[in-house]
Amino acid sequence: MIVTVTPNPSVDRTITVPAVRVGEVNRALSSRIDPGGKGINVTRALTSLGSPSLAVLPTGGPEGQLMTQLLTRAGVAYRAVPIVGQTRMNVAAVEPDGTTTKLNEAGPVLEGTDTAALLQQLALELPSADWLVACGSLPPGVPDDFYARLVTVGREHAVRVAVDSSGTPLAAAVAAGPDLIKPNHEELAELVGTPLTTLGEVIDAAHELVAGGVGAVVVSLGADGAVLVDSERCVWAGARVTKPLSTVGAGDCLLAGLLSELQTGHDPERALVAGTTWGAAAVRLPGSVVPTTADLQDIEVTISHHPDPTIPIS
Numbered sequence: 001m002i003v004t005v006t007p008n009p010s011v012d013r014t015i016t017v018p019a020v021r022v023g024e025v026n027r028a029l030s031s032r033i034d035p036g037g038k039g040i041n042v043t044r045a046l047t048s049l050g051s052p053s054l055a056v057l058p059t060g061g062p063e064g065q066l067m068t069q070l071l072t073r074a075g076v077a078y079r080a081v082p083i084v085g086q087t088r089m090n091v092a093a094v095e096p097d098g099t100t101t102k103l104n105e106a107g108p109v110l111e112g113t114d115t116a117a118l119l120q121q122l123a124l125e126l127p128s129a130d131w132l133v134a135c136g137s138l139p140p141g142v143p144d145d146f147y148a149r150l151v152t153v154g155r156e157h158a159v160r161v162a163v164d165s166s167g168t169p170l171a172a173a174v175a176a177g178p179d180l181i182k183p184n185h186e187e188l189a190e191l192v193g194t195p196l197t198t199l200g201e202v203i204d205a206a207h208e209l210v211a212g213g214v215g216a217v218v219v220s221l222g223a224d225g226a227v228l229v230d231s232e233r234c235v236w237a238g239a240r241v242t243k244p245l246s247t248v249g250a251g252d253c254l255l256a257g258l259l260s261e262l263q264t265g266h267d268p269e270r271a272l273v274a275g276t277t278w279g280a281a282a283v284r285l286p287g288s289v290v291p292t293t294a295d296l297q298d299i300e301v302t303i304s305h306h307p308d309p310t311i312p313i314s
């Protein structure tokens, strides 16, 4: 079982527009809402593709109610921890070529009691977890070492911990030695404190983190695929998508595909191929819609054990 925790979930509103015109009234061609936030997307993708998963999240206010309704409707298993504040709503404006502009709220303030209730709920779920997946930004009020604490708690319960976040919460988690992290290009550059302009530099940065105690580093590189580095291997994988519709949640689907294979004992290379397939499938779907089995059928993944280190990464 894969348990995800999303301290800062969001109802995602995706609005399709002919073009984003800053400072003007933009009329929508269509709009949709999805239950969102990175860990929730991971659980939604796993559920859609038949891997057992449970999402733990704080919820409050009308958007919180909407969130639980959307999750129930989607058949997603979840534990909602009530909070005083109001769950956020994030907006994505998507142009016809897939260009996506996101407007993310900071999220509600979580009081100390809210954070304690979230941790208490997680403690109840850990006995049935193989992986704990901690994802997304932290809302105001949650201490920066929240994910680092989860890494320690996971280790105490012999549960592997994956972290997908950014900035200080990710840096603190990395110092605690998680089993897996999934930064994208920018998050990795911020983590190691240096711009990364080629695939070779990305790989070197990932090796540096593995040497420092992270079990595996999977770097998602958008249209340039993804690379997995651990103490035994460095593998790159990518898939071509001709008509990208929305990249929102592609990284979450990549992580879900990867963990679905790791959980069942498959090797990291096979897991990377699955993750790349799920990520590419997500890009072909609107909003943060997660793929079904049918969406994975015609995706061809290329892998390389000796990726060209000079390839520029944008």
Ligand SMILES: Nc1ncnc2c1ncn2[C@@H]1O[C@H](COP(=O)(O)OP(=O)(O)OP(=O)(O)O)[C@@H](O)[C@H]1O
Binding pocket: 183, 184, 185, 219, 220, 221, 222, 223, 224, 225, 226, 238, 239, 240, 241, 244, 247, 248, 249, 250, 251, 252, 253, 254, 275, 276, 277, 279, 280, 283
């Ligand atoms: N245009 C694309 N073509 C093919 N595959 C893509 C494309 N964009 C994304 N992917 C696949 O999806 C994976 C995740 O995408 P990306 O690197 O954009 O994640 P991310 O920045 O973490 O996204 P998010 O935070 O919105 O989930 C990539 O590693 C790649 O496998």
Ligand SMILES: O=P(O)(O)OC[C@@]1(O)O[C@H](CO)[C@@H](O)[C@@H]1O
Binding pocket: 008, 010, 012, 035, 036, 037, 038, 041, 090, 102, 104, 135, 136, 137, 138, 248, 249, 250, 251, 252, 288
């Ligand atoms: O503000 P955060 O927590 O960094 O990211 C939140 C978010 O952008 O991430 C998901 C896509 O990965 C969306 O469902 C959601 O709106």
